[in-house]
Each structure stands twice: as structure tokens, then as C-alpha cells.
Amino acid sequence: MSTKERREREKRQRREIIISATVELLKQEGIAGVSMDKIAEKAELSKGTLYLYFKNKEQLLSEIFWMRLNILIDKLQTIMESEGEFDELVKQVIQTVMDYFTENVDIFRFIYHSLPSSAYDFMKQIHQTVEDFKIRIQEMSNKFYRRFDEGQFYIKTEYLQTVLRGLIWGFLTEKFFGQSEIELDSDLIYRIFSRGVLK
Amino acid sequence: MSTKERREREKRQRREIIISATVELLKQEGIAGVSMDKIAEKAELSKGTLYLYFKNKEQLLSEIFWMRLNILIDKLQTIMESEGEFDELVKQVIQTVMDYFTENVDIFRFIYHSLPSSAYDFMKQIHQTVEDFKIRIQEMSNKFYRRFDEGQFYIKTEYLQTVLRGLIWGFLTEKFFGQSEIELDSDLIYRIFSRGVLK
Amino acid sequence: MSTKERREREKRQRREIIISATVELLKQEGIAGVSMDKIAEKAELSKGTLYLYFKNKEQLLSEIFWMRLNILIDKLQTIMESEGEFDELVKQVIQTVMDYFTENVDIFRFIYHSLPSSAYDFMKQIHQTVEDFKIRIQEMSNKFYRRFDEGQFYIKTEYLQTVLRGLIWGFLTEKFFGQSEIELDSDLIYRIFSRGVLK
Amino acid sequence: MSTKERREREKRQRREIIISATVELLKQEGIAGVSMDKIAEKAELSKGTLYLYFKNKEQLLSEIFWMRLNILIDKLQTIMESEGEFDELVKQVIQTVMDYFTENVDIFRFIYHSLPSSAYDFMKQIHQTVEDFKIRIQEMSNKFYRRFDEGQFYIKTEYLQTVLRGLIWGFLTEKFFGQSEIELDSDLIYRIFSRGVLK
DNA sequence: GATGAATGAGTTTTCATTCAT
């Protein structure tokens, strides 16, 4: 059965190659710059081969997005469901998100910009994937914040994630696309956040 | 010379018509949904005519972005250069930015999305436009924040705009693309901001 | 307005060129052999141009089929609604149908071949066009045969067209695709038909 | 030598499996709906294996057509070479043909539409197969009709099969693809035929 | 100046056939 096993392995590897090539392209060029031609060229495979592994472009992309987004979901879930003080856990969340998006800038770019528009008609599935991701994160966050005494917050619990998300996004944006040299300091961000929202 | 003058006027009007049509399309469909065909149709002009007034699609779009971004720049400049207390001015900034992006959601979507990449090769100019905008805002903001006693801030002056931008972005994103019903309350945002960054 | 008129005329001519090229291809290669590339090449136009005149391949083909089928419908209608003895009119029908299909062999080939099958999924409109044609012919024929005294027919009135269609089809098939030299003699066919179905 | 024999037998069985799968597909989807992928899947064999047993798609299909057409040839030959009165034999022919095509609608659809054209370049062999079939039928028919006294026919002997083929085709077409409910009554068809062609 | 028809390179997808294992 070793032949079969080898085949299986090779198949998985080939999938990986396609996925890697696509991710690389996504990181370099953003979602609008990805074509099946470019993927095939980068993966050093024929265009036809891509369709052996993925039903169509949309499925390829949405699988990749889903896969990559799940990595962040898993990490955040682990933190948010673990024991610990508010400050410690929030700092971990900040650090995790920043590390993740440092590694996956293209997702950072795409993620809050995937809107149902005629331009994305041909990517309904991808849009759905991102939408599911956001809802998932929202649910996790809501549950997380509700673990703590509501009375200590200066603003409504639901707004907490809006504020933290905004702060992290601000620093990441400054870091990646801004002019000034900035360091991503989760302690600092946590301090601003906590002073802003805690009584 | 009145013929010449009329010509000039008509020329300017024609430009305006093209620009209006494009802006309308941008608001409706986002940047990816804009084609020269659609612009021509909406402007009730021929496609060829567009190329008499604008060298190519990119120049048309980048001029429009620049024009529209300048509206925000002007408003912010007026506020930031006017007399007034820190809290009053910052609240005005928050309110202005939120009003502006509520009116121009397509710009909000595009603005931090425009990156130098081969995918945007055909949009280098637009990217440059947005980049210029960001620098301009940064300069204005830096100058503005330096008007106030550095000692009162809990963080480096340069970071202030990063924090405020993030907060505003967070609330706008939640409002436009989020699940939860949220109101854009500039007072609330100011309070979070000031508690977070003021000693 | 002469420029505009000329434009209109040229546009109509170009449409004609596309249609002629397509019809020629259809006659040469049958419907399965027609591709947009071949049409463009034959019409000495670019592929893109075809899409200025016809929304897509299906629309182009179904318009052509409809146009050409209507020619036969009109001819038959004229005959079937005109005054005259049974024998005279039926002979005219036979002659007309044979002349028409001699000129339009590809339609003869396609016409009873257009079936709702997965292979023709991408041609639903064409199939519909042919289906409409058949129904139209059937209605006309039924009405025509009912004009005559039912008592003189040896078989049910509804079957008359089945028999005549079969006879004509048989001779046409023999002529076009058969081995033996055969002449399309409408008198002979009428005699066989009338002997077969008249008391 | 029993190994060799077993091999031979297995080989023959494998061929059978491929053929059955293809025939099933042909009946379900028509010739245009048959792909090597689908055949391989239905036969539960690999695509490569198909090419061990058949040089290419065309050869596979033409062999299948030939095989299936021979079934009809054999049946007709048996009838046409048997003793019997004209009416009895012709009725048997009619019934046989109708039964056969009721069972093999895909062949009925394809058979008189396979023409030598560039569209069928990749099917030259299939076309040849069908052509051979037609010639074979023609020869048999001619021989059959010549057994009877030429004087009793109202038309040339060679035309008899043209007429009968047309009549049968007309009724089958009406039955399979027409609007009206029709029954395939070989007696009726024979009566129309005989009245039409016999003195 | 204005027009709008024409272009052609680019996009996604399918499928008969080949070939290393």
C-alpha cells in the first residue's frame, strides 16, 4: 500500500503547492491581482491541473481564506476561553492579532473591505467566508467580555470590541502603510484601551 | 473672445458631468465596479470623449479621488487651524470625519486598501493620490497636536492620531459593515479617546 | 443627418456580415462546429466586435435560427391560407419545403435534433426557438387540414402532417445523404401521399 | 495456458464494461454529453485504462455504434431473408425498426445527422460507421423489394425504402419529440405505405 | 472637438490525450 500512500502524500503536497503559490500571490498582489494563470505559473503547474484540485477559482480562494482565518479564530478562542485576569488576556489578544496580521497583511487588507457589491458577485463564497469569520469573532468577543463585571466598564460591553479592534487596526495601519516608524507594543495599546474603557 | 469663453465654460461643464457620473458610480458600486463604458453611459457621452478630458481611466479616477479627499482635508484644516480648546476641536474633527465618510463610503472602503502592488499597477497614480492624502493629514495632525502641552498626554504626540484614527475607523466599520446597531456618537468617542490618551 | 444615416446603414451591414459568416459556417460545419473565433475570422472582425452586435453566442445563433425559420413559416402560411384545391396546395407545400431545405441543409440537420438534453444546456434559447417553430408549423398544418372534409381521409386528420413530413424527410434525406441519385419530385410525393391517406 | 485464457477473458470483460458504461451514457445524455471522464467514472476504471482498450474516444464510440447498429441489421436481415408474404414481412420490418429505436433513442437522434464536416472531424470514423450502416440497409432493402413483382408497385423499386423510412421516421419523431400523443401502430403505417406505393 | 465602432489581450473553465509510476 505504500504506492497509494505516496500518491496521497503527493496529492496533498501538490495541493499545498497550489495553496502556497496562491497565498504568496495574495500577499504580493492582493486578491484583485490573483488570476488562475498567475497561480499556475507560480506553482509551476498547468492551468488545467488547478482544476483537478479545486472546483473553480472561487472555491480555491475561499478555502484558502477559510483556512487562514481559522488559524486566527483558533488562537483567539484558546486565549478567550482560558483562565486569567482581564489585563493579561486582553494583552494576549492584542499581541496575537498583531502577530497574525503582520504575517498575513493581505488578509488585513481584504478583511474589512469584502462587501456585497457587484464587483464581488463572482466571489459570493469568499465574501460569505469573511462574513462568517467576523460573526464568529464577534460572538467570541461578546462572550469573553461578558465574563467580566459589567460595572467596571465605562462603555457598553458590546462596544468594547469595537474600541479594541479600532485601536489595533490603527496601529497596524500606521505600521504597515504609514510614514512614521512605530512599534507594535501590546502593552501600550492595552494601557490606552484600559484607560479609555475602564472606570 | 466670447466664443472662446463659452468653449472654455462648456469644457469645464463637460468635465464636471464626467466627474459627477463617476462619483455616483463609485458610491453605488465601489471602485471595482466602475468601467469606462458605465461612466460614458451615465454621463451621456461617448466613450471616446472621456479620453479627451482624461488621459486614461487611472487619471480620471485619481483626479476624482484627489478632489474628494481635498474636501476632507480642507474641512480638517479649517478646524485644526482654528482657535479653541482641545476637547472642542477634537470633537469637531471626529464629527467631521464621521460625517464625511458616511457620505463617501466608497472612499472609506478604498482608502486604506490602496497599496503599491502589481495588482494596482494600473492604479499607481491613485495610490499616490491616497498616499499624498495620508501624508497631508499626518502633517496637519502632527502640527495640531503639537499646539497643546505635550505634558498632558499619556503617549507620544505622534501616536495620538493613530489612536484617534483607529477609534473612528472602528466605529465607522461597525456602523457600516457590522452586525450590531451602533450610533456614531462623537462625544462618546472623544471621551474614550481623551481618557485613553490624556493624563 | 446623412452621417447618422450612413452609420445606421453600416451598422446594419456589419450585422449582416456577422450573420452571413455565421450562416455560412452553419451550412459548412453544422451548429457544433461554430465558435465565436471562427465567426470572427470568417467575418474578418475581432471577437470583441461580435459582442457589440450580439449579447452572446446563444443570442446570435437563436436570432439567426429564428430569422431563417420564419422565412419558411411565412411561405407555408401564405400557401396554407390561400384558396385552392387540396392537391394543388399540398403540392406547393411539398415543393416549398423541399426548396427551403435544399437551400438550408444545416437547418434540416439541426431541426429535429434540437432536444432538451444536458448537451444543449448552453443553448436553451435555440432549443426554444426550434420548439416554437415546430409548434407553429403544427398549428398551421392542423388548421389547414381541417379546412377539408374529414370524411375523405383514410386516417385521423392529426396524423396527416406526420405522414407528409415523414415522406418529405425521407426523400430529402435520400437526396442529401443517400447513395442513390434521386430527384425531388413534388408530384410523385403528392401522389404517394394522397394515395396513402385519401380514401 | 489457463493464465493466458483467463487474461483473455478478463480483457474481454473489461471491454464489455467500458462499452456498457458508454452505451448507458449515450442513452442518458446523447452523444454530445459523453466524455471520457464520465465513461471512466461509470465503468469504475481509470481514464488511462480506456486508452488501453480503445485507441481514442472516436474509436470507442464508432465501435459501439457499429455493434449496436449491427443488432438492427441482423434483425432486419433475418426478416428480409425469410419466407413470407409482402405485407407480413413489411409489417415485421416496421415493428422491428420502431421497437429498436424506441430502445435506442440516442441512435435515432444521431443516425441521420452524422455528416462529413469539419465539426465532425473528430468523428470521421463514426460517420463512416453510420454511412456503412446506411449502405448495408439499402442493399438489403433493394434485394428484398426486388423479390417481389415489380409490376405491382406504383413507384420505382429503389424508392420504396425511401418512402417506408420516411413514414417510420415521421411517426417516431412525432412520438418521441412531438406534442401530440400518438401510438406507434405498425398496421396503420403499413396500410398507409401499401396504399401509397402499391397499385 | 466629438463620436462610437473596433480592437485584442486577458479572464475562467473544460476535456481528450499522454505518461511516469
Added chain:
DNA sequence: CATGAATGAAAACTCATTCAT
């Protein structure tokens, strides 16, 4: 022998840009 992964040519369709009138 059998496999099935890989190929690549071909298909339909889009859209920024050009150019004769």
C-alpha cells in the same frame, strides 16, 4: 497491465484604449 495526475489547446466572454469619420 492499470493507474490517475498532468497537460494544453480551445472555448466564451470583458473591457481599457484607439482611431477613422
